[in-house]
Amino acid sequence: QVQLEESGGGLVRAGGSLRLSCAASGRTFSSYYMSWFRQAPGKEREFVARMSASGNTTIYADSVKGRFTISRDNAKNTVYLQMNSLKPEDTAVYYCHRWGTNYWGQGTQVTVSS
Numbered sequence: 001q002v003q004l005e006e007s008g009g010g011l012v013r014a015g016g017s018l019r020l021s022c023a024a025s026g027r028t029f030s031s032y033y034m035s036w037f038r039q040a041p042g043k044e045r046e047f048v049a050r051m052s053a054s055g056n057t058t059i060y061a062d063s064v065k066g067r068f069t070i071s072r073d074n075a076k077n078t079v080y081l082q083m084n085s086l087k088p089e090d091t092a093v094y095y096c097h098r099w100g101t102n103y104w105g106q107g108t109q110v111t112v113s114s
Contacts, residue, residue, distance in 0.1 A: 001025075001026075002024060002025055002026045002028075002098060002101070002103045003024070003025040003026075003103075004022055004023070004024050004025075004096045004097070004098065004103055004104065004105035005022065005023050005024075005096075005105055005106070006020060006021065006022045006094065006095065006096050006105040006106065006107060006108040007020070007021050007022075007023075007108060008020040008021050008108060009094060009108030009109045009110045010109075010110070010111070011111045011112075011113065012086055012110075012111070012112055012113070013112070013113050014086060014087055014088055014112055014113065014114050015085060015086065016086050016112070017082070017083060017084045017085075017086065018083045018086065018110060019080060019081070019082050019083070020036070020080065020081040020083070020094055020096075020108060020110075021078055021079075021080055022034070022036075022078060022079045022080070022081075022096030022105055023076075023077060023078050024077045024078070024079070024096075024098070025077070026077070029074060029077040030053060030074035031053055032053055032098050032099060032100070032101070033050055033051065033052050033053055033098075033099035033100065034050070034051055034070075034072060034079040034096070034097070034098060034099060035047065035048070035049060035050035035051070035070075035096075035097045035098075035099045036048040036049050036050075036070060036079075036081045036094060036095065036096060036097070037094070037095045037097055038090075038092035038093065038094045038095065038110075039092055039093050039095070039107075040089075040091060040092040041092075043092075045095070046061065047061055048060070048061050048064055048068065048081070048094070049061065049064065049068055049070040049081065050070070050099060051070045051071070051072055051079065055071070055072050055074070058070055063089075064083075064090075067083065067084050067085045067086075068081060068082065068083050068084070069081070069082040069084075070082075079096060081094065083110070086110075086112045087112060088112045088113065088114045089112075090110060090112050091110060091111050091112050092109075092110060093107040093108065093109050093110075094107060094108050094109075094110055095107045
């Protein structure tokens with residue numbers, strides 16, 4: 001059983017920054033792609049970013065490209081999402097996800113005020 005636990009969400013003003021963390025249990029963290037998704041009120045969950053198991057390859061949604069950075073520390077079983085130049089439309093619950101599986105975190109709320 002894999003558990004994913006996000007942290008780092010909060011309230012920030014437009015233009016500000018936040019760093020999300022996702023700590024994973026288990027011994028196979030370094031074998032999997034990891035990703036971040038988000039879900040705004042009344043909207044479907046959407047893809048934000050993904051990183052390969054080794055960390056060599058990343059992909060981002062167009063809406064966050066150039067502002068968000070995904071990274072990982074396989075020694076700590078943790079994936080991060082650095083969010084800069086935040087906009088009100090980034091307001092959502094952010095979820096950590098082990099790509100290709102049904103493992104999701106419980107989510108962390110990010111609210112960006114204008």
